[in-house]
Amino acid sequence: MLQSKIFTFASLISIGIIQNAPSAAASRAGGASRLWNASALKDWATPLAGLKLAPSFVSESDYYAAPVDNLRTYPVYHPDREPRGYRESLIKLGALPLIEPDKLISKADWIAAGKRVFEALDTPGSRTNDPSVIAHFTDAKTVDKYRDVSHDVMSADGVLLDYRWVVDRDRSLKLSFSSCAGCHSRLMPDGSVLAGAPSNYDLSDSPAVNLMLKQIRVAPKLNKGGRFYAEFGVPWVAGDAHLKFKTMTDAELDNFNSQDDGAPPGTMFARFNGSPLFETRMADLRGVRDRKYLDATATHANRGPEDIARYGILVEYADEAVFGNYQMLPGDAMKVPVRPPDEAMVAMAMYIYSLDPAPSPHPFDENAKRGKEIFESKGCHKCHAPPIYTNNKLVAVDGFEPPADDAATAGLNISERRVHTDAGLALQTRKGTGYYKIPSLRGLWYRGLYGHSGFVTSLEDWFDRRRLQNDYVPSGWRGPGVKSRAVPGHEFGLDLSAEDKKALISFLMTL
Ligand code: HEC
Ligand code: HEC
Structure with missing residues (x-):
C-alpha cells in the first residue's frame, strides 16, 4: 500500500502535473519523491539578518519517522442551523481519509482534492471530545454569548468558521481547530467565504476554546515566560526586546496579552518565530503563484507549489526553531508528533496556486x-x-x-x-x-x-x-x-x- 502511494506521488511529479517543481528531476534521479527532502530544503530559506544563516530544518528522516495523520473533517454548524441527524451521520461514516491519492488521475482531480484538503485540514493536537467542549457547540445560547464578545463568526450557511468536526480512529466525534483555512479565509459582507484571503474573524474566548488552546501549547512543560521566550526570543539580537518576557510573572504576561493592540479581531497573528511586539497580518494566498517570496520578510522562496506545501508543513507540523547554534525549544518539544500525507499537502498547494485574487467589484471608471x-x-x-x-x-x-x-x-x-x-x-x-x-x-x-x-x-x-x-x-x-x-x-x-x-x-x- 505504502509503495503504491509513493509510486503515485512520484508519477505525479514525473508526468509534470507539478510544474516548475525544482526537485522533480532530483526526485526521479534518486527514486525518492518526498516533499521534505534535504536538497529542496537546502537553499529554501533566506538568511537571517545579524546571523547570516538561514534557520535549519527537521531532518528528512526525523520528519518521515512521524506517524501519518490522514483524517477527513467536517463543518461545525451553529446549533440552530445544524442539519437534523448531522452528527450521528458523521459517526456512522467512521474515520475516513482526508485524501485518497490512488483515485486522483488528472490535474483537475488533484486541484479538487486540494480544495477539500484546504477546507478540511485541522490541527490534530486540538482534537477533543471533552464533554464541556461538545456542550459548548451544542448550546446555541453559549455559542452566541461568546460570538458577541470575541468576533467568532458564522457564514451565510450557518457554519462556524475556525472549527471542524472529526471522527477519530476510535470512531469518537471530536471537535478541532481548522488549520490553514482558519487564518486564510475571509468572511465577505454577503456571508460567503473567500478561500485564501486573509481572515477577519477569531476563535471564541470561551472556556471550551481555551481548553483546546491549552492542548496545543508550544513547549507545555515550560512556565509562561519560558514559553513566550521559546516562541519569540531572538538571542542573537543585542538588546533583544523579547528577553523581558522570560522573567515576567504569569499575571504580568496575562496583563500584557490582554492589552488592546488596535487591530480588528482575527486579522493579525503573533506567529511562532514572529513577535507580539512586531506582529504580522494574515497573508493573502490568492495570487501567490506569481510571487517569488513568502512572508512579509521573504523568509522562504516560492519556487513552485511544492514550496507552498513545505511552508504548510513547516508552520503547522515541523518547526524545530534551530538557528545556527541557538536552539529555542526544549528537546522534548522538538519532536514532530504527526505529519500529514505528502499528497494532501501537494494537492492543497496546487489548489492554492489555482486561486487568483478575487475580481474587484469596483468599476474601472x-x-x-x-x-x-x-x-x-x-x-x-x-x-x-x-x-x-x-x-x-x-x-x-x-x-x-x-x-x-x-x-x-x-x-x-x-x-x-x-x-x-x-x-x-x-x-x-x-x-x-x-x-x-x-x-x-x-x-x-x-x-x-x-x-x-x-x-x-x-x-x-x-x-x-x-x-x-x-x-x-x-x-x-x-x-x-x-x-x-x-x-x-x-x-x-x-x-x-x-x-x-x-x-x-x-x-x-x-x-
Ligand atoms: C494561525 C494562523 C495561520 C494558520 C493556521 C496558517 N497560516 Fe499561513 N500565514 C499566517 C500569517 C500570519 C502569515 C504571514 C506571515 C508573515 O508575513 O510573516 C501566513 C503566511 C502564509 C504563506 C505566505 C504567503 C505570502 O504570500 O507571503 C503561505 C504560503 C501560507 N501562510 C500557507 C499556509 C498553509 C498552507 C497553512 C496550513 C498548513 C497555513 N498557512 C496556516 C497565518 C496562518
Ligand atoms: C521603491 C519601491 C516602491 C515604490 C516606488 C512604491 N512602492 Fe508601494 N510598497 C513598496 C514596499 C516595499 C511596500 C511594503 C512596505 C512595508 O510593508 O513595509 C509597499 C506597500 C504598498 C502598499 C500597501 C500594500 C500592502 O499590501 O500593505 C500600497 C497600497 C502601495 N505600496 C502603493 C504604492 C503606490 C500607489 C505607489 C506610488 C505612489 C508606490 N506604492 C510606490 C515599494 C514601493
Whole structure:
C-alpha cells in the first residue's frame, strides 16, 4: 500500500502535473519523491539578518519517522442551523481519509482534492471530545454569548468558521481547530467565504476554546515566560526586546496579552518565530503563484507549489526553531508528533496556486482611469509592476546592509531602492531577514489591512501624511497597549492633492 502511494506521488511529479517543481528531476534521479527532502530544503530559506544563516530544518528522516495523520473533517454548524441527524451521520461514516491519492488521475482531480484538503485540514493536537467542549457547540445560547464578545463568526450557511468536526480512529466525534483555512479565509459582507484571503474573524474566548488552546501549547512543560521566550526570543539580537518576557510573572504576561493592540479581531497573528511586539497580518494566498517570496520578510522562496506545501508543513507540523547554534525549544518539544500525507499537502498547494485574487467589484471608471495615470506618472509601477503589481524584489530596511560576501544573498532579487518603513519585524524577530518584499497590489480591495504589520485599515490612511507623526493613532495594529505611533516610510503618493489621491485610490481598488 505504502509503495503504491509513493509510486503515485512520484508519477505525479514525473508526468509534470507539478510544474516548475525544482526537485522533480532530483526526485526521479534518486527514486525518492518526498516533499521534505534535504536538497529542496537546502537553499529554501533566506538568511537571517545579524546571523547570516538561514534557520535549519527537521531532518528528512526525523520528519518521515512521524506517524501519518490522514483524517477527513467536517463543518461545525451553529446549533440552530445544524442539519437534523448531522452528527450521528458523521459517526456512522467512521474515520475516513482526508485524501485518497490512488483515485486522483488528472490535474483537475488533484486541484479538487486540494480544495477539500484546504477546507478540511485541522490541527490534530486540538482534537477533543471533552464533554464541556461538545456542550459548548451544542448550546446555541453559549455559542452566541461568546460570538458577541470575541468576533467568532458564522457564514451565510450557518457554519462556524475556525472549527471542524472529526471522527477519530476510535470512531469518537471530536471537535478541532481548522488549520490553514482558519487564518486564510475571509468572511465577505454577503456571508460567503473567500478561500485564501486573509481572515477577519477569531476563535471564541470561551472556556471550551481555551481548553483546546491549552492542548496545543508550544513547549507545555515550560512556565509562561519560558514559553513566550521559546516562541519569540531572538538571542542573537543585542538588546533583544523579547528577553523581558522570560522573567515576567504569569499575571504580568496575562496583563500584557490582554492589552488592546488596535487591530480588528482575527486579522493579525503573533506567529511562532514572529513577535507580539512586531506582529504580522494574515497573508493573502490568492495570487501567490506569481510571487517569488513568502512572508512579509521573504523568509522562504516560492519556487513552485511544492514550496507552498513545505511552508504548510513547516508552520503547522515541523518547526524545530534551530538557528545556527541557538536552539529555542526544549528537546522534548522538538519532536514532530504527526505529519500529514505528502499528497494532501501537494494537492492543497496546487489548489492554492489555482486561486487568483478575487475580481474587484469596483468599476474601472473615469476616476480610476485618471488614477492609473497618476500611478504611472508617480513611478509606482517601477516597484508595483503590472500585471501582478509587484516586481518581486526585496527592499532592505534601514539599519541593514545586504552582506556582499554571501552566496545566499547573491541569489536574492534585491531592489536598489529603500522605502524606510518600520524595521522592527525585519531586524528584531526570528523572521527578520533584513528585507520586506514589495507586495502585490492585486486584491487590495478585500485585504483590509495595509503595511507589513497591518498598521492601517484603509488606503485613505495609507496615503495620509499625518501617519508620519508620532502622535498619529493608526486605525490598524499599533502594538499591545500602544496608544499612538508613527507609521513611517513609503512616502510615495503622500504629496498628491486630495483629488489625485482619491483617483489613485479608486484605481488601486480595482486591482
Ligand atoms: C494561525 C494562523 C495561520 C494558520 C493556521 C496558517 N497560516 Fe499561513 N500565514 C499566517 C500569517 C500570519 C502569515 C504571514 C506571515 C508573515 O508575513 O510573516 C501566513 C503566511 C502564509 C504563506 C505566505 C504567503 C505570502 O504570500 O507571503 C503561505 C504560503 C501560507 N501562510 C500557507 C499556509 C498553509 C498552507 C497553512 C496550513 C498548513 C497555513 N498557512 C496556516 C497565518 C496562518
Ligand atoms: C521603491 C519601491 C516602491 C515604490 C516606488 C512604491 N512602492 Fe508601494 N510598497 C513598496 C514596499 C516595499 C511596500 C511594503 C512596505 C512595508 O510593508 O513595509 C509597499 C506597500 C504598498 C502598499 C500597501 C500594500 C500592502 O499590501 O500593505 C500600497 C497600497 C502601495 N505600496 C502603493 C504604492 C503606490 C500607489 C505607489 C506610488 C505612489 C508606490 N506604492 C510606490 C515599494 C514601493
